[in-house]
Amino acid sequence: MDLTVQQLRYFVAVARELHFARAAQALRISAPSLSQQIAALERKVGGPLFRRDARRVELTELGTELLPKAGRSIAALDDVVSWAEERRAGGAVVRVGLVVGSRIASVILSEAARAFPGIRWKITRLGFDGSLTALRTSRVDVVLAPAMSAPSGPDLHAVPLWSEGRVLVVGAGHPLAGRDSVTVDEVADEHFVATLGDEALTDWLGLPRSDGFTPKVAYVAATFEEVLDICSAGLGVNIAGAGAVSGSPRPGVVFVPVRGLPDATVHLLRPARTPSAAVLAVEELAVRVARRETARDADG
Structure with missing residues:
Protein backbone atom coordinates (compact mmCIF):
# COMPACT_ATOMS: atom_id res chain seq x y z
CA MET A 1 0.00 0.00 0.00
CA ASP A 2 1.60 3.27 -1.17
CA LEU A 3 0.26 5.55 1.59
CA THR A 4 2.08 8.88 1.97
CA VAL A 5 2.51 11.18 4.93
CA GLN A 6 1.28 14.03 2.72
CA GLN A 7 -2.06 12.28 2.37
CA LEU A 8 -2.19 11.91 6.14
CA ARG A 9 -1.50 15.66 6.53
CA TYR A 10 -4.35 16.40 4.13
CA PHE A 11 -6.65 14.07 6.05
CA VAL A 12 -5.78 15.66 9.41
CA ALA A 13 -6.37 19.16 7.98
CA VAL A 14 -9.87 18.24 6.78
CA ALA A 15 -10.60 16.38 10.02
CA ARG A 16 -9.72 19.48 12.05
CA GLU A 17 -11.52 22.00 9.85
CA LEU A 18 -14.45 19.74 8.87
CA HIS A 19 -14.57 21.90 5.76
CA PHE A 20 -12.80 21.00 2.52
CA ALA A 21 -12.48 24.53 1.14
CA ARG A 22 -11.00 25.95 4.35
CA ALA A 23 -8.60 23.03 4.70
CA ALA A 24 -7.50 23.44 1.07
CA GLN A 25 -6.90 27.15 1.63
CA ALA A 26 -4.81 26.46 4.73
CA LEU A 27 -2.83 23.79 2.87
CA ARG A 28 -2.41 26.07 -0.15
CA ILE A 29 -3.78 23.56 -2.64
CA SER A 30 -6.97 23.57 -4.68
CA ALA A 31 -10.12 22.04 -3.23
CA PRO A 32 -10.43 19.53 -6.13
CA SER A 33 -6.85 18.37 -5.55
CA LEU A 34 -7.54 17.93 -1.85
CA SER A 35 -10.68 15.90 -2.60
CA GLN A 36 -8.70 13.69 -4.97
CA GLN A 37 -6.04 13.04 -2.33
CA ILE A 38 -8.65 12.17 0.29
CA ALA A 39 -10.38 9.84 -2.17
CA ALA A 40 -7.05 8.11 -2.87
CA LEU A 41 -6.45 7.70 0.86
CA GLU A 42 -9.95 6.28 1.32
CA ARG A 43 -9.21 3.67 -1.34
CA LYS A 44 -6.03 2.70 0.48
CA VAL A 45 -7.64 2.32 3.90
CA GLY A 46 -10.68 0.55 2.49
CA GLY A 47 -13.55 2.86 3.25
CA PRO A 48 -14.89 6.42 3.50
CA LEU A 49 -13.25 8.71 6.05
CA PHE A 50 -15.83 11.50 5.84
CA ARG A 51 -19.58 11.86 5.45
CA ARG A 52 -20.35 14.85 3.28
CA ASP A 53 -23.51 16.64 2.29
CA ALA A 54 -24.34 20.18 1.19
CA ARG A 55 -24.36 21.47 4.79
CA ARG A 56 -21.56 19.73 6.68
CA VAL A 57 -18.63 17.35 6.79
CA GLU A 58 -18.29 14.68 9.49
CA LEU A 59 -15.76 11.98 10.29
CA THR A 60 -16.93 8.42 9.80
CA GLU A 61 -16.11 5.73 12.36
CA LEU A 62 -13.13 4.78 10.19
CA GLY A 63 -11.99 8.41 10.03
CA THR A 64 -12.31 8.78 13.79
CA GLU A 65 -10.16 5.68 14.26
CA LEU A 66 -7.53 6.90 11.80
CA LEU A 67 -7.19 10.45 13.17
CA PRO A 68 -5.02 9.74 16.25
CA LYS A 69 -2.92 7.22 14.31
CA ALA A 70 -2.33 9.76 11.56
CA GLY A 71 -1.37 12.40 14.11
CA ARG A 72 1.19 10.10 15.72
CA SER A 73 2.64 9.12 12.34
CA ILE A 74 3.01 12.75 11.25
CA ALA A 75 4.61 13.72 14.57
CA ALA A 76 7.08 10.83 14.33
CA LEU A 77 8.14 11.80 10.82
CA ASP A 78 8.39 15.48 11.81
CA ASP A 79 10.76 14.51 14.61
CA VAL A 80 13.00 12.80 12.08
CA VAL A 81 12.81 15.74 9.66
CA SER A 82 13.59 18.25 12.43
CA TRP A 83 16.54 16.15 13.54
CA ALA A 84 17.86 16.02 9.96
CA GLU A 85 17.36 19.77 9.44
CA GLU A 86 19.17 20.54 12.68
CA ARG A 87 22.11 18.39 11.65
CA ARG A 88 22.26 20.03 8.21
CA ALA A 89 21.94 23.54 9.62
CA GLY A 90 24.31 22.91 12.47
CA GLY A 91 21.60 23.86 14.97
CA ALA A 92 17.88 23.97 15.65
CA LEU A 161 1.42 37.45 25.39
CA TRP A 162 -0.17 40.90 25.26
CA SER A 163 -3.52 42.64 24.84
CA GLU A 164 -4.31 45.48 22.46
CA GLY A 165 -7.20 47.72 21.56
CA ARG A 166 -9.14 47.66 18.29
CA VAL A 167 -8.91 49.82 15.23
CA LEU A 168 -11.18 50.41 12.28
CA VAL A 169 -9.37 49.77 8.99
CA VAL A 170 -10.60 52.16 6.28
CA GLY A 171 -9.42 53.65 3.04
CA ALA A 172 -7.84 57.10 3.24
CA GLY A 173 -10.82 58.62 1.43
CA HIS A 174 -13.42 57.16 3.80
CA PRO A 175 -15.53 59.71 5.75
CA LEU A 176 -14.35 58.20 9.06
CA ALA A 177 -10.66 58.25 8.14
CA GLY A 178 -10.08 61.66 9.74
CA ARG A 179 -11.68 60.82 13.07
CA ASP A 180 -9.71 60.47 16.30
CA SER A 181 -11.87 57.47 17.23
CA VAL A 182 -15.21 55.86 16.42
CA THR A 183 -17.82 53.74 18.18
CA VAL A 184 -19.36 50.51 16.95
CA ASP A 185 -22.64 52.37 16.42
CA GLU A 186 -20.96 54.62 13.87
CA VAL A 187 -19.89 51.69 11.68
CA ALA A 188 -23.16 49.74 11.91
CA ASP A 189 -24.11 50.59 8.32
CA GLU A 190 -20.67 49.97 6.81
CA HIS A 191 -19.83 47.07 4.50
CA PHE A 192 -17.40 44.81 6.34
CA VAL A 193 -14.51 42.76 5.07
CA ALA A 194 -14.80 39.48 6.98
CA THR A 195 -11.72 37.40 7.67
CA LEU A 196 -13.00 34.50 9.73
CA GLY A 197 -15.69 31.86 9.84
CA ASP A 198 -19.08 32.85 11.28
CA GLU A 199 -18.32 31.57 14.81
CA ALA A 200 -14.92 33.27 15.06
CA LEU A 201 -16.23 36.53 13.57
CA THR A 202 -18.98 36.56 16.20
CA ASP A 203 -16.36 36.13 18.93
CA TRP A 204 -14.04 38.78 17.43
CA LEU A 205 -16.76 41.44 17.33
CA GLY A 206 -18.33 40.51 20.68
CA LEU A 207 -21.66 39.44 19.18
CA PRO A 208 -24.48 39.38 19.95
CA ARG A 209 -24.39 42.95 21.29
CA SER A 210 -27.13 44.52 23.36
CA ASP A 211 -27.39 47.30 20.78
CA GLY A 212 -28.26 44.78 18.06
CA PHE A 213 -25.19 45.50 15.92
CA THR A 214 -24.64 42.88 13.20
CA PRO A 215 -21.93 43.41 10.58
CA LYS A 216 -22.95 43.56 6.94
CA VAL A 217 -20.34 41.32 5.33
CA ALA A 218 -19.59 42.33 1.75
CA TYR A 219 -16.22 40.61 1.21
CA VAL A 220 -14.27 37.71 2.69
CA ALA A 221 -10.48 37.89 2.86
CA ALA A 222 -8.09 35.00 3.54
CA THR A 223 -5.20 37.13 4.80
CA PHE A 224 -4.70 40.55 6.34
CA GLU A 225 -2.94 41.67 3.18
CA GLU A 226 -6.21 41.05 1.33
CA VAL A 227 -8.07 43.05 3.98
CA LEU A 228 -5.75 46.00 3.37
CA ASP A 229 -6.17 45.70 -0.41
CA ILE A 230 -9.98 45.80 -0.15
CA CYS A 231 -10.08 48.59 2.41
CA SER A 232 -7.57 50.75 0.53
CA ALA A 233 -9.81 50.48 -2.53
CA GLY A 234 -12.70 51.88 -0.48
CA LEU A 235 -14.79 48.73 -0.88
CA GLY A 236 -15.26 47.96 2.80
CA VAL A 237 -14.00 48.33 6.36
CA ASN A 238 -12.55 45.93 8.92
CA ILE A 239 -11.94 45.88 12.66
CA ALA A 240 -8.44 44.71 13.55
CA GLY A 241 -6.16 44.60 16.56
CA ALA A 242 -4.27 47.83 17.23
CA GLY A 243 -0.98 46.08 16.57
CA ALA A 244 -1.75 46.35 12.87
CA VAL A 245 -1.05 50.09 13.03
CA SER A 246 2.68 49.49 13.45
CA GLY A 247 2.89 46.02 11.97
CA SER A 248 0.99 46.51 8.72
CA PRO A 249 1.29 50.13 7.52
CA ARG A 250 -0.08 50.65 4.02
CA PRO A 251 -0.38 53.78 1.85
CA GLY A 252 -4.03 54.60 1.35
CA VAL A 253 -5.14 52.86 4.56
CA VAL A 254 -6.00 54.57 7.85
CA PHE A 255 -6.41 52.94 11.27
CA VAL A 256 -8.96 54.63 13.56
CA PRO A 257 -9.28 53.52 17.24
CA VAL A 258 -12.62 51.88 18.05
CA ARG A 259 -14.29 52.57 21.39
CA GLY A 260 -16.63 50.13 23.08
CA LEU A 261 -15.03 46.81 22.11
CA PRO A 262 -12.98 44.65 24.49
CA ASP A 263 -9.26 44.32 23.86
CA ALA A 264 -7.92 41.43 21.79
Missing part, protein backbone atom coordinates in the same frame (compact mmCIF):
# COMPACT_ATOMS: atom_id res chain seq x y z
CA VAL A 93 15.21 25.16 13.22
CA VAL A 94 12.17 27.11 14.48
CA ARG A 95 9.28 27.84 12.11
CA VAL A 96 7.13 30.80 13.18
CA GLY A 97 3.72 31.60 11.75
CA LEU A 98 2.42 35.19 11.85
CA VAL A 99 -1.23 36.08 11.23
CA VAL A 100 -0.87 39.87 11.58
CA GLY A 101 2.38 41.73 12.09
CA SER A 102 2.90 44.09 15.02
CA ARG A 103 5.66 46.03 16.71
CA ILE A 104 5.90 43.66 19.69
CA ALA A 105 6.01 40.60 17.42
CA SER A 106 8.88 42.19 15.50
CA VAL A 107 10.75 42.90 18.74
CA ILE A 108 10.26 39.30 19.88
CA LEU A 109 11.65 37.90 16.63
CA SER A 110 14.54 40.35 16.59
CA GLU A 111 15.57 39.57 20.16
CA ALA A 112 15.14 35.83 19.63
CA ALA A 113 17.46 35.95 16.64
CA ARG A 114 20.10 37.72 18.72
CA ALA A 115 19.64 35.52 21.78
CA PHE A 116 19.77 32.25 19.86
CA PRO A 117 22.29 32.63 17.03
CA GLY A 118 22.37 28.87 16.52
CA ILE A 119 18.70 28.71 15.50
CA ARG A 120 17.72 28.89 11.85
CA TRP A 121 14.44 30.80 11.43
CA LYS A 122 11.58 30.26 9.00
CA ILE A 123 8.89 32.97 9.14
CA THR A 124 5.55 32.30 7.40
CA ARG A 125 2.56 34.60 6.96
CA LEU A 126 -0.62 32.66 7.65
CA GLY A 127 -4.23 33.21 6.70
CA PHE A 128 -6.81 33.84 9.41
CA ASP A 129 -8.30 30.36 9.17
CA GLY A 130 -4.96 28.66 8.65
CA SER A 131 -3.05 29.09 11.90
CA LEU A 132 -4.37 26.06 13.77
CA THR A 133 -4.18 23.88 10.69
CA ALA A 134 -0.59 24.99 10.11
CA LEU A 135 0.27 23.87 13.64
CA ARG A 136 -1.61 20.61 13.44
CA THR A 137 -0.07 19.68 10.10
CA SER A 138 3.40 20.75 11.31
CA ARG A 139 3.93 23.53 8.77
CA VAL A 140 5.02 25.73 11.68
CA ASP A 141 6.21 25.17 15.25
CA VAL A 142 4.64 28.26 16.86
CA VAL A 143 2.07 30.85 15.83
CA LEU A 144 1.51 34.41 17.03
CA ALA A 145 -2.17 35.18 16.53
CA PRO A 146 -4.74 37.63 17.96
CA ALA A 147 -7.98 36.30 19.42
CA MET A 148 -10.70 37.30 21.85
CA SER A 149 -10.28 34.07 23.82
CA ALA A 150 -7.48 31.53 23.86
CA PRO A 151 -7.87 28.84 21.19
CA SER A 152 -8.36 25.53 22.96
CA GLY A 153 -8.04 21.82 22.31
CA PRO A 154 -6.29 18.82 23.81
CA ASP A 155 -3.60 19.06 21.15
CA LEU A 156 -2.98 22.80 21.61
CA HIS A 157 -0.94 24.91 24.06
CA ALA A 158 -1.79 28.64 24.20
CA VAL A 159 0.12 31.35 26.07
CA PRO A 160 -1.28 34.92 26.25
CA THR A 265 -5.11 39.24 23.09
CA VAL A 266 -2.21 37.97 21.03
CA HIS A 267 -1.37 34.38 21.92
CA LEU A 268 1.62 32.20 21.26
CA LEU A 269 0.26 28.86 20.06
CA ARG A 270 2.11 25.58 19.73
CA PRO A 271 1.25 21.87 19.83
CA ALA A 272 0.60 20.53 23.33
CA ARG A 273 3.16 17.76 22.96
CA THR A 274 6.55 18.32 24.58
CA PRO A 275 8.31 20.99 22.48
CA SER A 276 11.91 21.00 21.39
CA ALA A 277 14.35 22.87 23.60
CA ALA A 278 14.57 25.59 20.95
CA VAL A 279 10.79 26.12 20.78
CA LEU A 280 10.53 26.20 24.57
CA ALA A 281 13.33 28.78 24.77
CA VAL A 282 11.57 30.96 22.18
CA GLU A 283 8.30 30.71 24.11
CA GLU A 284 9.97 31.81 27.35
CA LEU A 285 11.69 34.72 25.61
CA ALA A 286 8.42 35.79 23.94
CA VAL A 287 6.68 35.97 27.32
CA ARG A 288 9.48 38.07 28.84
CA VAL A 289 9.70 40.47 25.90
CA ALA A 290 5.92 40.88 25.64
CA ARG A 291 5.67 41.79 29.34
CA ARG A 292 8.52 44.28 29.07
CA GLU A 293 7.17 45.95 25.92
CA THR A 294 3.64 46.10 27.31
CA ALA A 295 4.97 47.84 30.42
CA ARG A 296 6.91 50.32 28.27
CA ASP A 297 3.79 51.11 26.22
CA ALA A 298 1.82 51.68 29.43
CA ASP A 299 4.47 54.10 30.67
CA GLY A 300 4.06 56.11 27.49
Whole structure:
Protein backbone atom coordinates (compact mmCIF):
# COMPACT_ATOMS: atom_id res chain seq x y z
CA MET A 1 0.00 0.00 0.00
CA ASP A 2 1.60 3.27 -1.17
CA LEU A 3 0.26 5.55 1.59
CA THR A 4 2.08 8.88 1.97
CA VAL A 5 2.51 11.18 4.93
CA GLN A 6 1.28 14.03 2.72
CA GLN A 7 -2.06 12.28 2.37
CA LEU A 8 -2.19 11.91 6.14
CA ARG A 9 -1.50 15.66 6.53
CA TYR A 10 -4.35 16.40 4.13
CA PHE A 11 -6.65 14.07 6.05
CA VAL A 12 -5.78 15.66 9.41
CA ALA A 13 -6.37 19.16 7.98
CA VAL A 14 -9.87 18.24 6.78
CA ALA A 15 -10.60 16.38 10.02
CA ARG A 16 -9.72 19.48 12.05
CA GLU A 17 -11.52 22.00 9.85
CA LEU A 18 -14.45 19.74 8.87
CA HIS A 19 -14.57 21.90 5.76
CA PHE A 20 -12.80 21.00 2.52
CA ALA A 21 -12.48 24.53 1.14
CA ARG A 22 -11.00 25.95 4.35
CA ALA A 23 -8.60 23.03 4.70
CA ALA A 24 -7.50 23.44 1.07
CA GLN A 25 -6.90 27.15 1.63
CA ALA A 26 -4.81 26.46 4.73
CA LEU A 27 -2.83 23.79 2.87
CA ARG A 28 -2.41 26.07 -0.15
CA ILE A 29 -3.78 23.56 -2.64
CA SER A 30 -6.97 23.57 -4.68
CA ALA A 31 -10.12 22.04 -3.23
CA PRO A 32 -10.43 19.53 -6.13
CA SER A 33 -6.85 18.37 -5.55
CA LEU A 34 -7.54 17.93 -1.85
CA SER A 35 -10.68 15.90 -2.60
CA GLN A 36 -8.70 13.69 -4.97
CA GLN A 37 -6.04 13.04 -2.33
CA ILE A 38 -8.65 12.17 0.29
CA ALA A 39 -10.38 9.84 -2.17
CA ALA A 40 -7.05 8.11 -2.87
CA LEU A 41 -6.45 7.70 0.86
CA GLU A 42 -9.95 6.28 1.32
CA ARG A 43 -9.21 3.67 -1.34
CA LYS A 44 -6.03 2.70 0.48
CA VAL A 45 -7.64 2.32 3.90
CA GLY A 46 -10.68 0.55 2.49
CA GLY A 47 -13.55 2.86 3.25
CA PRO A 48 -14.89 6.42 3.50
CA LEU A 49 -13.25 8.71 6.05
CA PHE A 50 -15.83 11.50 5.84
CA ARG A 51 -19.58 11.86 5.45
CA ARG A 52 -20.35 14.85 3.28
CA ASP A 53 -23.51 16.64 2.29
CA ALA A 54 -24.34 20.18 1.19
CA ARG A 55 -24.36 21.47 4.79
CA ARG A 56 -21.56 19.73 6.68
CA VAL A 57 -18.63 17.35 6.79
CA GLU A 58 -18.29 14.68 9.49
CA LEU A 59 -15.76 11.98 10.29
CA THR A 60 -16.93 8.42 9.80
CA GLU A 61 -16.11 5.73 12.36
CA LEU A 62 -13.13 4.78 10.19
CA GLY A 63 -11.99 8.41 10.03
CA THR A 64 -12.31 8.78 13.79
CA GLU A 65 -10.16 5.68 14.26
CA LEU A 66 -7.53 6.90 11.80
CA LEU A 67 -7.19 10.45 13.17
CA PRO A 68 -5.02 9.74 16.25
CA LYS A 69 -2.92 7.22 14.31
CA ALA A 70 -2.33 9.76 11.56
CA GLY A 71 -1.37 12.40 14.11
CA ARG A 72 1.19 10.10 15.72
CA SER A 73 2.64 9.12 12.34
CA ILE A 74 3.01 12.75 11.25
CA ALA A 75 4.61 13.72 14.57
CA ALA A 76 7.08 10.83 14.33
CA LEU A 77 8.14 11.80 10.82
CA ASP A 78 8.39 15.48 11.81
CA ASP A 79 10.76 14.51 14.61
CA VAL A 80 13.00 12.80 12.08
CA VAL A 81 12.81 15.74 9.66
CA SER A 82 13.59 18.25 12.43
CA TRP A 83 16.54 16.15 13.54
CA ALA A 84 17.86 16.02 9.96
CA GLU A 85 17.36 19.77 9.44
CA GLU A 86 19.17 20.54 12.68
CA ARG A 87 22.11 18.39 11.65
CA ARG A 88 22.26 20.03 8.21
CA ALA A 89 21.94 23.54 9.62
CA GLY A 90 24.31 22.91 12.47
CA GLY A 91 21.60 23.86 14.97
CA ALA A 92 17.88 23.97 15.65
CA VAL A 93 15.21 25.16 13.22
CA VAL A 94 12.17 27.11 14.48
CA ARG A 95 9.28 27.84 12.11
CA VAL A 96 7.13 30.80 13.18
CA GLY A 97 3.72 31.60 11.75
CA LEU A 98 2.42 35.19 11.85
CA VAL A 99 -1.23 36.08 11.23
CA VAL A 100 -0.87 39.87 11.58
CA GLY A 101 2.38 41.73 12.09
CA SER A 102 2.90 44.09 15.02
CA ARG A 103 5.66 46.03 16.71
CA ILE A 104 5.90 43.66 19.69
CA ALA A 105 6.01 40.60 17.42
CA SER A 106 8.88 42.19 15.50
CA VAL A 107 10.75 42.90 18.74
CA ILE A 108 10.26 39.30 19.88
CA LEU A 109 11.65 37.90 16.63
CA SER A 110 14.54 40.35 16.59
CA GLU A 111 15.57 39.57 20.16
CA ALA A 112 15.14 35.83 19.63
CA ALA A 113 17.46 35.95 16.64
CA ARG A 114 20.10 37.72 18.72
CA ALA A 115 19.64 35.52 21.78
CA PHE A 116 19.77 32.25 19.86
CA PRO A 117 22.29 32.63 17.03
CA GLY A 118 22.37 28.87 16.52
CA ILE A 119 18.70 28.71 15.50
CA ARG A 120 17.72 28.89 11.85
CA TRP A 121 14.44 30.80 11.43
CA LYS A 122 11.58 30.26 9.00
CA ILE A 123 8.89 32.97 9.14
CA THR A 124 5.55 32.30 7.40
CA ARG A 125 2.56 34.60 6.96
CA LEU A 126 -0.62 32.66 7.65
CA GLY A 127 -4.23 33.21 6.70
CA PHE A 128 -6.81 33.84 9.41
CA ASP A 129 -8.30 30.36 9.17
CA GLY A 130 -4.96 28.66 8.65
CA SER A 131 -3.05 29.09 11.90
CA LEU A 132 -4.37 26.06 13.77
CA THR A 133 -4.18 23.88 10.69
CA ALA A 134 -0.59 24.99 10.11
CA LEU A 135 0.27 23.87 13.64
CA ARG A 136 -1.61 20.61 13.44
CA THR A 137 -0.07 19.68 10.10
CA SER A 138 3.40 20.75 11.31
CA ARG A 139 3.93 23.53 8.77
CA VAL A 140 5.02 25.73 11.68
CA ASP A 141 6.21 25.17 15.25
CA VAL A 142 4.64 28.26 16.86
CA VAL A 143 2.07 30.85 15.83
CA LEU A 144 1.51 34.41 17.03
CA ALA A 145 -2.17 35.18 16.53
CA PRO A 146 -4.74 37.63 17.96
CA ALA A 147 -7.98 36.30 19.42
CA MET A 148 -10.70 37.30 21.85
CA SER A 149 -10.28 34.07 23.82
CA ALA A 150 -7.48 31.53 23.86
CA PRO A 151 -7.87 28.84 21.19
CA SER A 152 -8.36 25.53 22.96
CA GLY A 153 -8.04 21.82 22.31
CA PRO A 154 -6.29 18.82 23.81
CA ASP A 155 -3.60 19.06 21.15
CA LEU A 156 -2.98 22.80 21.61
CA HIS A 157 -0.94 24.91 24.06
CA ALA A 158 -1.79 28.64 24.20
CA VAL A 159 0.12 31.35 26.07
CA PRO A 160 -1.28 34.92 26.25
CA LEU A 161 1.42 37.45 25.39
CA TRP A 162 -0.17 40.90 25.26
CA SER A 163 -3.52 42.64 24.84
CA GLU A 164 -4.31 45.48 22.46
CA GLY A 165 -7.20 47.72 21.56
CA ARG A 166 -9.14 47.66 18.29
CA VAL A 167 -8.91 49.82 15.23
CA LEU A 168 -11.18 50.41 12.28
CA VAL A 169 -9.37 49.77 8.99
CA VAL A 170 -10.60 52.16 6.28
CA GLY A 171 -9.42 53.65 3.04
CA ALA A 172 -7.84 57.10 3.24
CA GLY A 173 -10.82 58.62 1.43
CA HIS A 174 -13.42 57.16 3.80
CA PRO A 175 -15.53 59.71 5.75
CA LEU A 176 -14.35 58.20 9.06
CA ALA A 177 -10.66 58.25 8.14
CA GLY A 178 -10.08 61.66 9.74
CA ARG A 179 -11.68 60.82 13.07
CA ASP A 180 -9.71 60.47 16.30
CA SER A 181 -11.87 57.47 17.23
CA VAL A 182 -15.21 55.86 16.42
CA THR A 183 -17.82 53.74 18.18
CA VAL A 184 -19.36 50.51 16.95
CA ASP A 185 -22.64 52.37 16.42
CA GLU A 186 -20.96 54.62 13.87
CA VAL A 187 -19.89 51.69 11.68
CA ALA A 188 -23.16 49.74 11.91
CA ASP A 189 -24.11 50.59 8.32
CA GLU A 190 -20.67 49.97 6.81
CA HIS A 191 -19.83 47.07 4.50
CA PHE A 192 -17.40 44.81 6.34
CA VAL A 193 -14.51 42.76 5.07
CA ALA A 194 -14.80 39.48 6.98
CA THR A 195 -11.72 37.40 7.67
CA LEU A 196 -13.00 34.50 9.73
CA GLY A 197 -15.69 31.86 9.84
CA ASP A 198 -19.08 32.85 11.28
CA GLU A 199 -18.32 31.57 14.81
CA ALA A 200 -14.92 33.27 15.06
CA LEU A 201 -16.23 36.53 13.57
CA THR A 202 -18.98 36.56 16.20
CA ASP A 203 -16.36 36.13 18.93
CA TRP A 204 -14.04 38.78 17.43
CA LEU A 205 -16.76 41.44 17.33
CA GLY A 206 -18.33 40.51 20.68
CA LEU A 207 -21.66 39.44 19.18
CA PRO A 208 -24.48 39.38 19.95
CA ARG A 209 -24.39 42.95 21.29
CA SER A 210 -27.13 44.52 23.36
CA ASP A 211 -27.39 47.30 20.78
CA GLY A 212 -28.26 44.78 18.06
CA PHE A 213 -25.19 45.50 15.92
CA THR A 214 -24.64 42.88 13.20
CA PRO A 215 -21.93 43.41 10.58
CA LYS A 216 -22.95 43.56 6.94
CA VAL A 217 -20.34 41.32 5.33
CA ALA A 218 -19.59 42.33 1.75
CA TYR A 219 -16.22 40.61 1.21
CA VAL A 220 -14.27 37.71 2.69
CA ALA A 221 -10.48 37.89 2.86
CA ALA A 222 -8.09 35.00 3.54
CA THR A 223 -5.20 37.13 4.80
CA PHE A 224 -4.70 40.55 6.34
CA GLU A 225 -2.94 41.67 3.18
CA GLU A 226 -6.21 41.05 1.33
CA VAL A 227 -8.07 43.05 3.98
CA LEU A 228 -5.75 46.00 3.37
CA ASP A 229 -6.17 45.70 -0.41
CA ILE A 230 -9.98 45.80 -0.15
CA CYS A 231 -10.08 48.59 2.41
CA SER A 232 -7.57 50.75 0.53
CA ALA A 233 -9.81 50.48 -2.53
CA GLY A 234 -12.70 51.88 -0.48
CA LEU A 235 -14.79 48.73 -0.88
CA GLY A 236 -15.26 47.96 2.80
CA VAL A 237 -14.00 48.33 6.36
CA ASN A 238 -12.55 45.93 8.92
CA ILE A 239 -11.94 45.88 12.66
CA ALA A 240 -8.44 44.71 13.55
CA GLY A 241 -6.16 44.60 16.56
CA ALA A 242 -4.27 47.83 17.23
CA GLY A 243 -0.98 46.08 16.57
CA ALA A 244 -1.75 46.35 12.87
CA VAL A 245 -1.05 50.09 13.03
CA SER A 246 2.68 49.49 13.45
CA GLY A 247 2.89 46.02 11.97
CA SER A 248 0.99 46.51 8.72
CA PRO A 249 1.29 50.13 7.52
CA ARG A 250 -0.08 50.65 4.02
CA PRO A 251 -0.38 53.78 1.85
CA GLY A 252 -4.03 54.60 1.35
CA VAL A 253 -5.14 52.86 4.56
CA VAL A 254 -6.00 54.57 7.85
CA PHE A 255 -6.41 52.94 11.27
CA VAL A 256 -8.96 54.63 13.56
CA PRO A 257 -9.28 53.52 17.24
CA VAL A 258 -12.62 51.88 18.05
CA ARG A 259 -14.29 52.57 21.39
CA GLY A 260 -16.63 50.13 23.08
CA LEU A 261 -15.03 46.81 22.11
CA PRO A 262 -12.98 44.65 24.49
CA ASP A 263 -9.26 44.32 23.86
CA ALA A 264 -7.92 41.43 21.79
CA THR A 265 -5.11 39.24 23.09
CA VAL A 266 -2.21 37.97 21.03
CA HIS A 267 -1.37 34.38 21.92
CA LEU A 268 1.62 32.20 21.26
CA LEU A 269 0.26 28.86 20.06
CA ARG A 270 2.11 25.58 19.73
CA PRO A 271 1.25 21.87 19.83
CA ALA A 272 0.60 20.53 23.33
CA ARG A 273 3.16 17.76 22.96
CA THR A 274 6.55 18.32 24.58
CA PRO A 275 8.31 20.99 22.48
CA SER A 276 11.91 21.00 21.39
CA ALA A 277 14.35 22.87 23.60
CA ALA A 278 14.57 25.59 20.95
CA VAL A 279 10.79 26.12 20.78
CA LEU A 280 10.53 26.20 24.57
CA ALA A 281 13.33 28.78 24.77
CA VAL A 282 11.57 30.96 22.18
CA GLU A 283 8.30 30.71 24.11
CA GLU A 284 9.97 31.81 27.35
CA LEU A 285 11.69 34.72 25.61
CA ALA A 286 8.42 35.79 23.94
CA VAL A 287 6.68 35.97 27.32
CA ARG A 288 9.48 38.07 28.84
CA VAL A 289 9.70 40.47 25.90
CA ALA A 290 5.92 40.88 25.64
CA ARG A 291 5.67 41.79 29.34
CA ARG A 292 8.52 44.28 29.07
CA GLU A 293 7.17 45.95 25.92
CA THR A 294 3.64 46.10 27.31
CA ALA A 295 4.97 47.84 30.42
CA ARG A 296 6.91 50.32 28.27
CA ASP A 297 3.79 51.11 26.22
CA ALA A 298 1.82 51.68 29.43
CA ASP A 299 4.47 54.10 30.67
CA GLY A 300 4.06 56.11 27.49
